[in-house]
Amino acid sequence: MESDAEGFSPDRAFWLLGDQMRTAILRAVWESSEETITFSEIREQIGSPDSGKFNYHLNKLVGHFLSKGDGGYSLTQAGREVVRAVMAGTITKHAEIGPGPIDAQCTECGGTLVVRYDEYGIIECEDCGELVMWNEFPPAGLDTRSAEEFASTFDRWTQVRFGLAMDGICPNCACETTMEVLDRAGESADGIASMHRCENCKYEARVPLFGHVISHPATVSFFYDRGVDVTEMPYWRMRSLAREFNEDVISQNPWTASITMRSDGHALELTLDESLDVVDVEPSE
Ligand SMILES: [Zn+2]
Numbered sequence: 669m670e671s672d673a674e675g676f677s678p679d680r681a682f683w684l685l686g687d688q689m690r691t692a693i694l695r696a697v698w699e700s701s702e703e704t705i706t707f708s709e710i711r712e713q714i715g716s717p718d719s720g721k722f723n724y725h726l727n728k729l730v731g732h733f734l735s736k737g738d739g740g741y742s743l744t745q746a747g748r749e750v751v752r753a754v755m756a757g758t759i760t761k762h763a764e765i766g767p768g769p770i771d772a773q774c775t776e777c778g779g780t781l782v783v784r785y786d787e788y789g790i791i792e793c794e795d796c797g798e799l800v801m802w803n804e805f806p807p808a809g810l811d812t813r814s815a816e817e818f819a820s821t822f823d824r825w826t827q828v829r830f831g832l833a834m835d836g837i838c839p840n841c842a843c844e845t846t847m848e849v850l851d852r853a854g855e856s857a858d859g860i861a862s863m864h865r866c867e868n869c870k871y872e873a874r875v876p877l878f879g880h881v882i883s884h885p886a887t888v889s890f891f892y893d894r895g896v897d898v899t900e901m902p903y904w905r906m907r908s909l910a911r912e913f914n915e916d917v918i919s920q921n922p923w924t925a926s927i928t929m930r931s932d933g934h935a936l937e938l939t940l941d942e943s944l945d946v947v948d949v950e951p952s953e
């Protein structure tokens with residue numbers, strides 16, 4: 669059967685799942701309260717289709733999406749992932765939320781920031797259209813949440829996923845991510861950023877330079893001493909705080925840059941190497 673996991677291509681996976689009865693079978697196995705489910709139980713669950721046709725489709729799933737043992741059928745890891753993707757709504761649902769205002773102002777024009785969802789989570793300025801934050805988010809996560817609750821959930825979701833990508837782990841598929849430093853200081857208002865990419869699933873995350881220093885202990889304590897807790901801060905507040913930061917490229921070979929933060933008449937300078945790791949901390953009080 670289709671048990672050659674190594675030679676199993678995405679094309680073949682799509683082809684195998686390109687039939688309603690097959691996805692209904694996976695769903696029936698998923699919903700079973702027992703670890704395994706028998707042939708006749710699955711068939712009954714999906715409305716007792718023609719036995720020959722059912723048998724044909726069931727057997728196509730065995731090997732990669734289902735495993736067959738003495739007690740009946742159970743989902744493989746790949747089978748569980750498929751059903752999970754469906755349950756998260758990424759594949760099947762079209763959901764929308766907002767636009768709803770959030771308690772923050774636009775750093776460009778002072779207008780109101782709003783959150784909305786339209787295939788992606790989006791935080792932007794209602795007045796000038798400035799895009800503050802944009803990311804993937806599974807539609808199932810919208811079901812029970814108001815726009816405001818969605819904004820804070822979307823923020824946590826994104827920060828955790830960006831954190832993984834910055835640690836070299838793809839938040840979608842756990843493969844290794846690569847990092848490229850985008851040094852556009854002087855060329856564009858975007859400044860220095862990093863791009864984290866997964867070759868396997870094409871996940872991408874673009875992280876501004878301040879994202880690499882904001883959770884550094886020196887930064888956390890610098891702001892904490894001045895009454896600001898950056899660990900509890902949503903991304904859009906960090907972004908407006910970071911507008912006051914100074915970025916400088918110190919040298920090209922090896923590439924090093926510094927970021928200087930100011931608060932309450934004090935300054936803190938962090939130096940980063942080409943991996944965007946902090947290599948020096950200089951309090952200038
Ligand atoms: Zn604006």
Ligand SMILES: [Zn+2]
Nearest residue numbers: 838841866869
């Ligand atoms: Zn990936």
